[in-house]
Amino acid sequence: MKTLRLTSNDRAILLKSSFLGRLPRSTSEAVIEDATVSTHEEDxxxxxxxxxxxxxFVVLSGLVRLYRVGKDGREADLAVLQAGEVFAESAIFLGHHATASARAAEASIIARLDGRRLRQLAVSNPDVAQAFIELLCHRSKMVxxxxxxxxxxxxxERVANYILSNCPSxxxxxxxxxxxxxxxxxxxxxxxxEALSRAFSKLRQSGVVVRGRMIEIRDRHALERF
Amino acid sequence: MKTLRLTSNDRAILLKSSFLGRLPRSTSEAVIEDATVSTHEEDxxxxxxxxxxxxxFVVLSGLVRLYRVGKDGREADLAVLQAGEVFAESAIFLGHHATASARAAEASIIARLDGRRLRQLAVSNPDVAQAFIELLCHRSKMVxxxxxxxxxxxxxERVANYILSNCPSxxxxxxxxxxxxxxxxxxxxxxxxEALSRAFSKLRQSGVVVRGRMIEIRDRHALERF
DNA sequence: GGTGCTTTTTGACCAGGGTCAAACAGCTTG
DNA sequence: CAAGCTGTTTGACCCTGGTCAAAAAGCACC
Structure with missing residues (x-):
């Protein structure tokens, strides 16, 4: 883990993120003023x-898994976050404790925004409060x-839905x-x-062809009927 | 379904609810000014x-199930709400559409607060915004x-956890x-x-005795180990 | 193109829990 | 108390998906 400064590319991603993207440009520029950045290896x-x-936290590049651990050590993912996605936002309002663990699923670059500062802003600036509210509404809906x-x-069915959610209508x-x-x-x-693999092979009969990471859908409607 | 006016008991419950309870008294009194109330039969x-x-929505008395429906008609509960609990708060910020269905699980009395009014307040009054933010954080964490x-x-294990969550430490x-x-x-x-029933009977060997609606725990630690 | 990895797939097996049907309560109500 | 309801429990059965092990693909690096 290494700490660095914001590149202009990082800034662009931050400004379009699911949280800052909702704010007027001048506000979001002010918010990222004191952002810190760190890089992380896979795992x-x-x-x-x-x-x-x-x-x-905001993912600038790479992939982060948010998960809980059972007492036998098994990990259950609550979310998988890509560039531009925000996480751990509840913690700063909820006793400053993480409600889940987070781990880089590949080499990643992460930005952090100071909690105290954001709380102050949420009180003094209705736009910021509004952005938090919308972010949290989306979060609840996603979970x-x-x-x-x-x-x-x-x-x-879940795999079919995932595929469909990645497909132009x-x-x-x-x-x-x-x-x-x-x-x-x-x-x-x-x-x-293993279950994912079997699911894919069951979907083959509905016209889903998987070759490595490429997914090909031959007949959207067959998939929707599934 | 019948519409009525707030009784003083209703007011007391509203003011202690998970949302209004976070506000200074004067604010919450103002918010419930235009609350409407309705009664509902079971189902x-x-x-x-x-x-x-x-x-x-706020449950004043009774019980409300929040659920989603699968294409085969099966219902999956996302939450079960008791007196004092708030629901559907995301809808007013998220395109005014319910993200789930709601049904009274027993005869219930429900209060409703106007969405437009609340949105205005969230902008003009930082306390209200803050209360929404905290409510939503709790909601996310619960889900x-x-x-x-x-x-x-x-x-x-789930049943054991449920029992433990209802028990003084x-x-x-x-x-x-x-x-x-x-x-x-x-x-x-x-x-x-049926699965719940079987779970209870498995917990019997850890000192859980079920008689009708009464649950008796003989040995908390045996239950925690489960 | 071969070698040695890692990721994915396949097979065999098993456990958790859903479903259906029947037996059992627990309550109301006559 | 009997008769009905409704809610809960038990049994039998089956299906989904987890786990372990082994084969097969991919991929990177000689």
Missing amino acids: DVLFRQGDGIDEV EDLLAQDRLHTAP GSTSFSFRLPFQKNVLAGKLGLAP | DVLFRQGDGIDEV EDLLAQDRLHTAP GSTSFSFRLPFQKNVLAGKLGLAP
């Missing part, structure tokens, strides 16, 4: 559940979606490249890697 | 996923907890009354009623 732990933290997926759908046939290893996708969907 | 649907709503429970723990032996039917508890834990 580096950023913080553990229960750790005291007082910062909001709700995950929970509903888990409780209502089987593995192949117009075309009936298309293809895209997985943004991470199947490994990680499995965790995100709450599956063992 | 009444308050709204369905996707419905346009622009209100925040995260649920998801982690689902992914990490077996049915008996001091005593090693104690008992309490379930606040709702086992039916509902099963849904809340993401289980079929």
Whole structure:
């Protein structure tokens, strides 16, 4: 882990992130004034559940897994975050403790925003408060979606939904490249890697062709019917 | 469904609710100024996923289930809400659409706060914004907890955790009354009623005695080890 | 193109929990 | 107290998905 300064590319990503993107430019520029940046190797732990933290994190590049650990040591992913995504924002309002652990799933660059400063801003600047509220609403909805997926759908259905969520709504046939290893996708969907693999092979009969990280969908409607 | 006016008891519950309880008294009194109240029979649907709503709901008495429906019609509970609890607060910030359906699990009385008014207040009054932020942080954490429970723990473990969460931390032996039917508890834990029943009977060997709605714990530590 | 990794797939097996049906309470109500 | 309901428990069965082990693909680096 190494600390560095914001590059102009970093700034651009920050300004478009799911939190700062909601703010007027002048405000967001002020917020990132004192941002710090750090790089992390694959598998580096950023913080553990229960750790005291007082910062909001933003992924600048790479991939971060947010997870909880069971008493047998198994890890359950709560979220997988890509460039531009924000995490640990609840901690700064909720007793400054992380509600989950975070670990780089590949080499990553992470920005941090000071919690105290953000809390002050949230009080003095309605735009900032509003941005937090919207961010948190989206967060709740995302986790709700995950929970509903888990409780209502089987593995192949979840995979089908994931694929469909990565697909332009117009075309009936298309293809895209997985943004991470199947490994990680499995965790995100709450599956063992083997189960993901089997799900893919079951979807083959609905016109899904998997070659390495490339996913090809021959017939969108067949997939939706699944 | 019948509409009525706030009784003084209703007011007391509202003022202590998980949202208004965070506000200075003068503010919260102002907020409930224009609250409306309605009564609902068991199984009444308050709204369905996707419905346009622009209100925040508060349970004054009774019990409300928040759930999503799968395409086969199965319902998965996302939350079970008791008196004093707030729901649907994301909707007023997220395009005014319900992200889940809500249904009374028993005869219930519900208060509603106008969404437009609350949004205005969130902008003009930092206390209100702050209260929303904290409410939403708690909400995210609660759903995260649920998801982690689902992914990490077996049915008996979830039930054990539920029991422990209802137990004073001091005593090693104690008992309490379930606040709702086992039916509902099963849904809340993401289980079929039969699975809940089996989980209870497995916990018997760890000193949990179930008689109707009464749960008796003989040995807290045995339960924690489970 | 070979060599040695890591990631993914496949197979075999097993456990958790869903489902259906039937037996059992616990309550109301007549 | 009997008769009905409704909610809960138990049993039998099956399906999904987890786990372990081994084969197969990919991929990077000679």
